[in-house]
Amino acid sequence: MKIKIGTRGSKLALTQTNMVKNMIEEANPNVSCEIVVIKTKGDVDLKNPIHKVGKGVFVKEIEDSLLRGDIDLAVHSMKDMPSDETEGLMFFDPPKAEDARDVLISSRKIEKLSELCSGIVGTGSLRRKLQIETICPNISTTSIRGNIETRMSKVGEEGIIGVVLAYAGILRGGYGDKVSYVFDKSEIVPSPCQGILAIQGRKNDEKILEIISKIRDEETTVRMNIERAFQRELNAGCHSPMGFNAEVDLKTGEAILRACFGDESKNILLKKSVCVKISEAEEAAKNIAREFKDAIGK
Numbered sequence: 001m002k003i004k005i006g007t008r009g010s011k012l013a014l015t016q017t018n019m020v021k022n023m024i025e026e027a028n029p030n031v032s033c034e035i036v037v038i039k040t041k042g043d044v045d046l047k048n049p050i051h052k053v054g055k056g057v058f059v060k061e062i063e064d065s066l067l068r069g070d071i072d073l074a075v076h077s078m079k080d081m082p083s084d085e086t087e088g089l090m091f092f093d094p095p096k097a098e099d100a101r102d103v104l105i106s107s108r109k110i111e112k113l114s115e116l117c118s119g120i121v122g123t124g125s126l127r128r129k130l131q132i133e134t135i136c137p138n139i140s141t142t143s144i145r146g147n148i149e150t151r152m153s154k155v156g157e158e159g160i161i162g163v164v165l166a167y168a169g170i171l172r173g174g175y176g177d178k179v180s181y182v183f184d185k186s187e188i189v190p191s192p193c194q195g196i197l198a199i200q201g202r203k204n205d206e207k208i209l210e211i212i213s214k215i216r217d218e219e220t221t222v223r224m225n226i227e228r229a230f231q232r233e234l235n236a237g238c239h240s241p242m243g244f245n246a247e248v249d250l251k252t253g254e255a256i257l258r259a260c261f262g263d264e265s266k267n268i269l270l271k272k273s274v275c276v277k278i279s280e281a282e283e284a285a286k287n288i289a290r291e292f293k294d295a296i297g298k
């Protein structure tokens with residue numbers, strides 16, 4: 001059986017889609033995948049910051065192709081997916097995630113955060129901006145955009161001493177040796193679903209469901225469901241910076257939830273972490289989201 005997988009054409013998107021293609025073909029010897037590159041609005045608008053153009057801009061054209069039946073599957077980064085799902089489509093349980101943490105790329109390695117004393121750090125995300133300015137009060141940030149390679153190339157330009165990126169994209173791109181510092185999940189709470197691949201298809205497509213179920217990872221699936229529950233409850237459509245991560249341990253049956261929510265105009269950053277039973281984690285995640293909304297008044 002042949003299946004067509006749609007993706008954006010960025011280097012990261014193609015790498016991730018090739019990973020999924022290889023996983024599918026390995027687990028399903030009778031299946032071969034063809035990769036179809038689709039241009040999206042987000043690939044064209046490279047000027048405006050992401051929170052202005054909206055996260056959905058990287059998916060619309062790809063979802064339309066799925067709905068038309070031009071492709072059978074689409075691969076995205078789960079953290080770029082809007083919290084409300086598109087009618088007629090679904091996300092399959094994901095394969096094993098890459099590291100969820102954020103990293104600093106700069107010209108020299110640092111051991112402790114205190115070595116990062118002053119200067120300008122580039123980041124396109126308000127979540128990273130607010131958190132890094134809180135943990136390193138003498139660091140200021142500047143907005144950067146573009147793909148991973150473009151953002152990495154900003155180091156050294158216009159006083160920029162480093163840029164903050166997702167470890168997952170850095171590792172998948174083969175740039176692990178460029179990492180200066182890995183932020184602890186409590187220092188910079190990652191974005192919901194950072195490092196998780198989104199495999200999207202049509203609802204009720206039983207054949208594809210069976211093929212994809214062979215590459216699912218239980219721990220990542222549990223993690224994704226908790227983090228998506230938080231995101232839905234918070235309704236990330238509001239453009240406030242937020243982060244959320246569930247560190248799931250299937251052996252102990254527990255999950256550490258780390259959350260942050262900020263308001264740039266009021267200069268507030270709320271942070272919270274709790275350890276809960278996995279069975280109660282989605283409810284706990286939604287409770288934190290409600291607490292945050294009440295506190296900031298959204």
Ligand SMILES: NCc1[nH]cc(CCC(=O)O)c1CC(=O)O
Nearest residue numbers: 077080165166168169194195196
């Ligand atoms: N926002 C863009 C984006 N979407 C997914 C990743 C990295 C891979 C992942 O988190 O799964 C990145 C780059 C980054 O934030 O540094």
